[in-house]
Amino acid sequence: MVQRIVIDPLTRIEGHLRIEADIQNGKVIDAHSSGTMVRGIEKIVKDRDPRDVWAFVGRVCGVCTSIHSLCSVRAVENAYQIVIPPNAQLVRNIMEAVLYMHDHVVHFYQLHALDWVDVVSALKADPVATSALAQKQSPWPKSSVGYFKALKERLIRFVGSEQLGIFANGYWGHPGYKLTPEQNLIAVAHYLEALEWQKEVVKVQTVFGGKNPHPNYLVGGMACSIDLQEANAINTERLNLVKQKLQNAKAFIEQVYIPDLLMIAEVYKEEWSLIGGGVSNYLTYGDFPLFEYGDTNNYKMPRGVVLNRDLSTIYPINATSPEEIKEYIYHSWYTYKQGNKVGLHPYNGETILNYTGPRPPYSHLDLNDKYSWIKTPRWKERPMEVGPLARLIVAYAAGVEPQKTLITDTLKQLELPITALFSTLGRTVARGLESKLVANWALEFYEQLIQNLKNGDSRMVNHYLWEKENKPKSVRGFGLTEAPRGALAHFIVIEDNRVKNYQMIVPTTWNASPRDEKGILSAFESALIGTPIYDPKQPLEILRTIHSFDPCLACAVHLYDTERRSIHQITVEN
Amino acid sequence: MNKKTLILGIGNYLLQDEGIGIHIIHILEKERLPSHISLLDGGTSGLHLLSWLQDYERIILIDATLDNNPPGTIQLIYPHHAKDFPPLMSAHEIGLQDMIEAMILTEHLPEIQLITISVQNINDIGLDLTPSIKASIPKVIHLIKQLVDDKSHKKRLSTVK
Numbered sequence: 187m188v189q190r191i192v193i194d195p196l197t198r199i200e201g202h203l204r205i206e207a208d209i210q211n212g213k214v215i216d217a218h219s220s221g222t223m224v225r226g227i228e229k230i231v232k233d234r235d236p237r238d239v240w241a242f243v244g245r246v247c248g249v250c251t252s253i254h255s256l257c258s259v260r261a262v263e264n265a266y267q268i269v270i271p272p273n274a275q276l277v278r279n280i281m282e283a284v285l286y287m288h289d290h291v292v293h294f295y296q297l298h299a300l301d302w303v304d305v306v307s308a309l310k311a312d313p314v315a316t317s318a319l320a321q322k323q324s325p326w327p328k329s330s331v332g333y334f335k336a337l338k339e340r341l342i343r344f345v346g347s348e349q350l351g352i353f354a355n356g357y358w359g360h361p362g363y364k365l366t367p368e369q370n371l372i373a374v375a376h377y378l379e380a381l382e383w384q385k386e387v388v389k390v391q392t393v394f395g396g397k398n399p400h401p402n403y404l405v406g407g408m409a410c411s412i413d414l415q416e417a418n419a420i421n422t423e424r425l426n427l428v429k430q431k432l433q434n435a436k437a438f439i440e441q442v443y444i445p446d447l448l449m450i451a452e453v454y455k456e457e458w459s460l461i462g463g464g465v466s467n468y469l470t471y472g473d474f475p476l477f478e479y480g481d482t483n484n485y486k487m488p489r490g491v492v493l494n495r496d497l498s499t500i501y502p503i504n505a506t507s508p509e510e511i512k513e514y515i516y517h518s519w520y521t522y523k524q525g526n527k528v529g530l531h532p533y534n535g536e537t538i539l540n541y542t543g544p545r546p547p548y549s550h551l552d553l554n555d556k557y558s559w560i561k562t563p564r565w566k567e568r569p570m571e572v573g574p575l576a577r578l579i580v581a582y583a584a585g586v587e588p589q590k591t592l593i594t595d596t597l598k599q600l601e602l603p604i605t606a607l608f609s610t611l612g613r614t615v616a617r618g619l620e621s622k623l624v625a626n627w628a629l630e631f632y633e634q635l636i637q638n639l640k641n642g643d644s645r646m647v648n649h650y651l652w653e654k655e656n657k658p659k660s661v662r663g664f665g666l667t668e669a670p671r672g673a674l675a676h677f678i679v680i681e682d683n684r685v686k687n688y689q690m691i692v693p694t695t696w697n698a699s700p701r702d703e704k705g706i707l708s709a710f711e712s713a714l715i716g717t718p719i720y721d722p723k724q725p726l727e728i729l730r731t732i733h734s735f736d737p738c739l740a741c742a743v744h745l746y747d748t749e750r751r752s753i754h755q756i757t758v759e760n
Numbered sequence: 761m762n763k764k765t766l767i768l769g770i771g772n773y774l775l776q777d778e779g780i781g782i783h784i785i786h787i788l789e790k791e792r793l794p795s796h797i798s799l800l801d802g803g804t805s806g807l808h809l810l811s812w813l814q815d816y817e818r819i820i821l822i823d824a825t826l827d828n829n830p831p832g833t834i835q836l837i838y839p840h841h842a843k844d845f846p847p848l849m850s851a852h853e854i855g856l857q858d859m860i861e862a863m864i865l866t867e868h869l870p871e872i873q874l875i876t877i878s879v880q881n882i883n884d885i886g887l888d889l890t891p892s893i894k895a896s897i898p899k900v901i902h903l904i905k906q907l908v909d910d911k912s913h914k915k916r917l918s919t920v921k
Contacts, residue, residue: 230774230885245774245803288808296862344865381862385811399803 188215191722192549193729203698203737205710206553207728209719214728217707217714218553219698221560228537231688236262236680237651239688240403243676252285252391253674254690255403257665260479261676262405262651265663269478271645274407276635277394279474280428281401282667283628284390287435289670290574290621291443293736295380298614301730302450303373304363305353309342311371319368320375323449326441328379337375357724364453372449376442387435390428393420407647414639429632436625447618451600451611459602462610462731464713465569468492468576469696471503471675473668474627486627487668490580491565495608497583503565505664505675506533513691514562517555517700519543527703529564532677532689533662562699562708563691571709572672572696573735575616579607588626592619610713613734659683669693671736697735710735762796763871766816767904768809770802770823776886777831777879777893781822784900791901797908810859818871820907822900829878832896834903837874873907875900 187210194204208216227246231239239262244255256278263270313335320329345353365373388398394410395401402409413419472482472489482489490500504510512529515522521540522528530536542556551557563570570576581589582604596619597604606612638644665676672693679687697709707715710732717727767788769781785801793799798816802809813819829835839860863869877896889897 227774227885230887242774245772251803251808340867378866381810381866384808385814388808388811397801399808400801 189722191719191725191728193725203732204551205714205728205732206551207714207719207725209722212718212720214714214717214719217711218551218557219560219700219708219710219732220551220558221694221698227690228535228688231685233684233686235683236265236678236685237405239678239685240405241400243690244400244403251399252281252395252401252403253667253669254676255401256282257667257669257674257676257690258678259403259405260665260667261663261678262665262680263479263663264665265661265678265680266651266658268406268648268650269480270407270648271643272477273412273635273638273643274646274648275475275478276631276638277408277410277646278403279631280432280628280635281391281394282474283624283631284387284432284435286624286670287439287621287628288384288387289736290617290624291380291439292384293670294443294447294614294617295377297736298733299373299377299446299450300353300356301726301733302363302454303365303377304358304360304370305341305356305374306345306358307363307365307367308370308374309338309345309367311338311367313338313371316368316371320372323372324441324445326445328375334371334375337378338371341374357726360721360724360726362720362726365450369449369453373446376446379438379442383435383438387431390431393424393428404647406649406651407645409647411646412635412639412644425632425636429629432625432628432632436629439621439625444618444622447615448596448599451615455600455602455606455611458611458730459606459609461717461727462613462713462734463608464709465571465707466493466495466608467565467568467570468579469503469565469570469572469673470577470580471505471666471668471673472577472580473666486623487577488581488584488586489666490584491570492576492579492583493568495605497579497604500580500583505666507531508534510566511675511691512564512567513695514564514702515556516562516703518558518561519556520561532664532675532691533679533687535677535687535689537689558698558700560695560699562702563696564702569699569702569706569708569712570673570696571735572693573613573616574620574670574672575607575613576672577668578616578620588623589619592623610731610734617736671738672696694735694737698737710737762794763817764796764798764815765818765820765908766798766800766812766870767820767908768800768802768813768822770804770809770821772804773887774885776888777877777881777890778824779887780824780877780879780889780893780896780900783889784822784897784904787897787901788904794908810862813859813870814863814866814868816870818873820904821872821874822904823874823876824879825876826880827876827878830892831878831880831890832892833878834896834899835876835878836903836907837876839872839874875903 189209191207191209204220206218207214227243231242240255240258243258244251246254313331316334317329317331391398391401411419414422469491470489472485472487474486476484489503491503492500508531512531513535514529516526519541521538522530522536543551578589578593582593660681662679667674674693675691677689678685699708701707701711713731714728717731719725719727769785771779771781773779773782782801785799788799800812879893
């Protein structure tokens with residue numbers, strides 16, 4: 187007997203994702219992932235001045251608000267062959283690092299932790315034992331008996347008030363939760379501390395980007411002037427604030443996030459290092475240029491593809507080759523002029539909407555036909571996983587430090603083989619390790635920036651494109667970045683100094699896309715196959731794997747139909 | 761004593777009427793406002809906004825809602841709990857509710873006055889508002905100015921015709 191579970195929308199993510207999973211003998215045998223909103227950003231930037239596009243695409247998403255702007259200015263700079271000054275590169279790196287730290291920490295605590303942490307169990311914790319455990323795990327100062335006692339009381343009040351709020355959708359008491367009450371209380375304490383922490387670190391974006399959310403970028407550099415002595419510029423005082431925020435961010439990641447991650451990994455490792463592997467192909471564009479964006483050999487995160495978990499070979503990527511990256515629409519609600527089966531490189535990409543699904547509200551999608559607003563991207567015809575795990579696997583395979591040593595040491599500590607990375611747990615651990623790396627890099631970038639300023643280099647903009655006579659009429663370019671949740675590419679075609687075509691391939695498109703014409707599954711669908719489901723009415727295991735990707739549908743797709751709002755629906759059928 | 765107040769518009773500027781909250785902020789930016797009033801274009805952000813919100817005693821929040829009322833209907837709501845919020849929309853929906861709940865949980869919830877503008881369609885992409893939503897703007901601005909001047913902040917639920 188096959189049972190079908192429908193989860194729609196899958197909560198604790200940005201945007202609307204629907205998962206339909208078929209269960210037989212307690213395991214997932216097939217799964218379909220559907221983006222139920224449509225994106226149309228490509229249309230809004232058509233015919234605009236390419237220099238303005240970053241401001242529009244930055245509005246696509248509230249989670250990774252700045253990364254689309256960064257990707258866009260890179261695409262325009264690539265089109266016009268502009269090299270930005272070193273300081274602008276460093277400022278962009280610092281802002282990107284802040285985005286990573288914010289995104290990864292918020293993902294771990296606010297979006298993913300409750301798949302592993304039972305909030306209700308925390309109410310049974312003994313504050314004395316909790317305090318002892320917390321002090322054993324970390325030097326973090328907030329670990330006294332009184333602290334955990336007060337927290338427990340506050341939690342009892344909160345849960346008792348029937349205002350479960352953020353905690354309302356948990357499967358509390360599910361036997362899949364394995365942490366002790368004390369471990370749960372530590373995690374809940376840090377859930378709340380992370381909320382406070384994230385408020386502070388984003389202030390760095392306002393220093394350099396002028397405002398947040400949606401900080402300012404600029405084609406050719408950054409729109410901020412730095413002068414150590416000048417009261418009206420970003421001066422020593424503002425830079426000290428940045429340094430302090432970066433140091434505090436690092437302390438939290440090292441003393442709170444990493445110990446909690448290892449605590450959770452230790453408890454769940456036996457089962458969850460074997461579940462959720464997925465497509466086994468990993469793609470990253472690389473990011474955090476040390477020098478110029480075009481100098482891809484000097485990125486902190488290396489570029490490349492690993493196929494079939496084979497760590498001995500790294501394949502190079504040519505994002506502009508029409509033979510390498512293609513988007514298909516066989517199962518997506520779009521039309522291509524050349525037909526349903528062709529794949530198009532983004533330079534030739536089309537966005538013609540063609541909704542053929544059922545009229546909402548509906549109970550079923552026709553899974554043999556089109557069933558998602560997400561297109562299906564392929565690299566050399568293969569499905570790819572993108573994200574922190576892909577980045578670390580490529581770095582490991584490339585022998586890049588400090589990634590390789592950090593991975594090796596962590597696996598040793600957890601007594602896990604390298605193959606444990608290819609799993610739901612591997613994805614979650616990779617995100618934490620990456621946060622630790624980025625926290626250090628942010629301070630490196632900062633010190634380099636200060637050094638440049640002290641040496642008298644305060645250049646922040648290359649004005650080339652702002653001088654009219656230099657603009658060639660028709661060019662095209664691409665911007666590649668690694669958003670916190672994975673590989674992000676923007677492609678721009680410019681004619682007569684106006685945008686003729688703009689296409690984006692966002693991380694969740696790679697991960698959440700429907701299968702291709704040949705029936706080959708993309709990352710989400712593939713990762714769910716074989717997942718044991720204890721109780722189809724409480725599909726905790728599906729949430730664990732899907733959340734481990736850090737899905738964000740806001741930019742993968744963008745609107746959703748008017749009839750189905752925030753109804754969280756889990757349907758189980760026989 | 762005037763309460764330190766933030767007027768916060770949220771929504772997606774790219775989705776026509778969905779972005780009404782942002783349009784209102786852009787209009788208010790050109791107005792002369794008392795010094796205890798600040799403006800913020802919150803865009804599609806969720807948790808990012810927490811640090812700014814908790815710096816204020818009072819938030820006047822402006823957002824579009826898809827609540828089946830005729831387009832352009834303006835409501836003023838004084839929500840006490842996250843569940844008091846009407847169905848909000850689009851990409852910022854989850855982030856916003858999380859944010860309100862986070863403020864409740866961290867026991868640091870400013871007074872919130874929520875102005876919603878009913879919209880009908882969020883499927884269209886574009887920067888321009890539809891006529892009925894555009895027509896509601898002067899009334900929304902008037903309501904905001906009333907709230908700014910009104911120091912009593914009575915708890916009430918009202919609908920502005």
